[in-house]
Amino acid sequence: MDNSTSLQEDRKERKDNYFVWLFKQLHGWPVQNYMLWFFAFGFQLAILIQNKITTLTVITFIGTLLGTLCVLAINATKAINGWLGLISAACFIYAGLAAKNYLSIFEQIAYILTLDLPVIISVRSWNDDTKNHLRKFGTKEWIVAIVGTLVVYAVSGYLIGKFTNDPRPWIDAISFAISLTAGIMCFLRYNNQYFWWTASGIFQLILWGITYAQGDATLAMAVNSLIYVVNDVLAFTVSPWFNMGRKREGLKSIKN
Template identity: 35%
Template sequence: MFDRYVDVLTNLPKYSKNVFRKNYFSWLFNQCRGWGRFSYGLLIFNFVLQVISLVQSFNAAPLQSGLSFIGGNLSVACVIGISNRSGIQGWAGAFSAICIASVGFMAGNFATAWEQIGYLLFLDFFCILDPKWNDNIQAEKFENLREWLYYIIFFVLAWGVIYYIFSLTSDPRVFLDSLNLAMAITGSLLELNRKREQYFVWTISSVFTIALWIQTMLQGDGNFALIFSYSVFFLNDMYAFFSTRGWFRTSHQI
């Protein structure tokens, strides 16, 4: 289950050569080529929305608006990079995680902030060191209803513990904030075990994250930037569900 992590951590000098090598940046740039029109369309669409959000909110909160703008654009680039099996996902994910975590702490969404730190440490870092992290991943279906039950119980218990922990803080939106972190942990566990059903969790998580940032904005602690980016995530999820190249039409993880 943890073989890839152990391999990278015990062979850091070897994997560090994937970054500190000649023409690395030109290789990284080339990772953004050859994507489908839908992917490029989502990037442009999200960028336009992010510019609108930045203009609308910059005067009131320049630092938070700037970080949201950067994080909103890079997070979408990361997700689309994952869909296209692109090596850009690691760096895009890392910088977006730093930006979104910073915004999360500023807004008081502490669970969401720690969620991003978790992505940075356990996903983005390894994707940077091992560009082939997502190669040859064979997704598996749940074999029976018992597996659904196990993960549902895990989610409920995780949410209960997380809710209790963050209710001890000044988090003003602890219900949705803790819910999102519990779903992220459950989705990551499904991803680690290469279960195809993780996509249901990530899609539902996008909906609740949109709700969290809408509530955050209405209470004066945020803006449209992350609402827009997570809405684009949701569109990407829908494409993965229904396109002929999507999640349920192929045997591998997209």
């Protein structure tokens, strides 16, 4: 066997091992996470088959399932969330464009930059680095996060209302502002992100509920937001991002 053949086989083995390792990231989650995903799968499948099947509904269906799996993976501090988030973001960008919820598109781009790509780049070390280097807000961080969210809300709401035909600019903007701040918190490994994620899910539920009522989107996106809220609440009890979940896994408590 020549050197080039040996090198190709070595590269193939490393690639195969990588995908095997990624698949294993779906194992070892709290049972509540699996239950929530299968509930989401059944709910979203029912919505899909009860309505006219189009390119938009199929892409939305795929995005919601992978998006739910992504947030559950973040909840469980599993690095496969990077790839799941990247693919689901592409689906949600398509749905946001179709609905004219333009800031939801920028929201997904922000997720790609602050969450998905950093995890993919450091995928082998992300699990341990995250679990072992989590932080909580002090007074300064709370002030910066709240003020930053309000500033982004005001600026983005004004600009998207002035320069686009977004029919729901201010609802779109508050969802975007909260989600962007939460994404940055996750990148910086602050567990306080889940307060923002919960608020984000609520406002996304309102946004996509109104969008559905106005005939600009499928019900699947509103249901997806509701599933995200359940995941966020779940994270406070079973996720390694918080001490209750860390105790279950034998991890050290998070300190300021």
